[in-house]
Amino acid sequence: xxxxxxxxxxxxxxxxxxxxxxGISIQEVLMNALSKLTQKPTEVTGAGRTDAGVxxxxxxxxxxxxxxxxxxxxxxxxACKFTEKLNRMLPQDIAIYKTVPVADNAHARFDATxxxxxxxxxxxxxxxxxxxxxxxxxxxxxxLMNKAAKKLFDYTDFTSFSKLHTDVKTNNCxxxxxxxxxxxxxxxxxxxxxxxxxxxxxxSIVGTxxxxxxxxLSIEQFCRIIEGKDRCLAGTSVPGNALFLTDIEYxxxxxxxx
Numbered sequence: 001x002x003x004x005x006x007x008x009x010x011x012x013x014x015x016x017x018x019x020x021x022x023g024i025s026i027q028e029v030l031m032n033a034l035s036k037l038t039q040k041p042t043e044v045t046g047a048g049r050t051d052a053g054v055x056x057x058x059x060x061x062x063x064x065x066x067x068x069x070x071x072x073x074x075x076x077x078x079a080c081k082f083t084e085k086l087n088r089m090l091p092q093d094i095a096i097y098k099t100v101p102v103a104d105n106a107h108a109r110f111d112a113t114x115x116x117x118x119x120x121x122x123x124x125x126x127x128x129x130x131x132x133x134x135x136x137x138x139x140x141x142x143x144l145m146n147k148a149a150k151k152l153f154d155y156t157d158f159t160s161f162s163k164l165h166t167d168v169k170t171n172n173c174x175x176x177x178x179x180x181x182x183x184x185x186x187x188x189x190x191x192x193x194x195x196x197x198x199x200x201x202x203x204s205i206v207g208t209x210x211x212x213x214x215x216x217l218s219i220e221q222f223c224r225i226i227e228g229k230d231r232c233l234a235g236t237s238v239p240g241n242a243l244f245l246t247d248i249e250y251x252x253x254x255x256x257x258x
């Protein structure tokens with residue numbers, strides 16, 4: 001059977017989601033825990049590949065398992081007990097919300113219809129938010145940045161905001177939401193939703209929008225950067241610690257399990 005797990009993690013200690021030879025990853029930790037629990041090698045496929053230091057309030061991943069746990073009376077109870085056992089095996093910076101059965105051909109990455117990220121910005125010195133927000137040394141023009149963000153809807157090719165030399169076949173994405181909102185006097189959040197994201201895309205978009213907000217770029221220049229399809233034209237990527245994956249959506253059909 002195939003299952004989806006819904007999870008969250010603090011990415012500070014990890015080299016991103018994907019397994020790699022130069023450091024510990026979220027995927028590796030999950031696979032090790034699952035393999036111990038199921039008593040056989042268990043692959044985990046995530047809905048995306050968050051970069052080093054990036055956090056997730058909601059990530060999804062799928063894995064296959066013939067039997068989660070025995071001795072329970074219902075599928076829901078079985079999945080709940082499995083989740084509890086798995087959480088006890090994981091470090092405190094990773095948490096599984098729930099485990100649910102899905103269709104055998106459901107895919108956490110390819111079946112996702114949208115993903116939402118949020119980036120947190122502050123102009124205040126705050127010891128309690130410093131790990132999860134980016135402190136900017138001036139108050140940017142958020143109204144101007146929102147005008148620039150609306151221009152993202154006019155484009156589909158975001159090569160200018162993609163990490164170089166990736167293995168993707170296309171740099172086309174459909175942006176569904178993009179904009180800044182004020183949290184309090186000193187804090188703002190940028191929310192962006194799309195059908196897919198390129199590596200480093202959100203962080204480079206935010207960095208380029210901040211160039212607009214501090215008067216370094218005009219909205220017209222922001223558009224020309226997108227049209228140029230050249231990563232060297234865009235702004236510097238902002239730090240990953242302030243970025244959160246917050247939502248992933250799927251069609252209801254994949255949860256119809258007979």
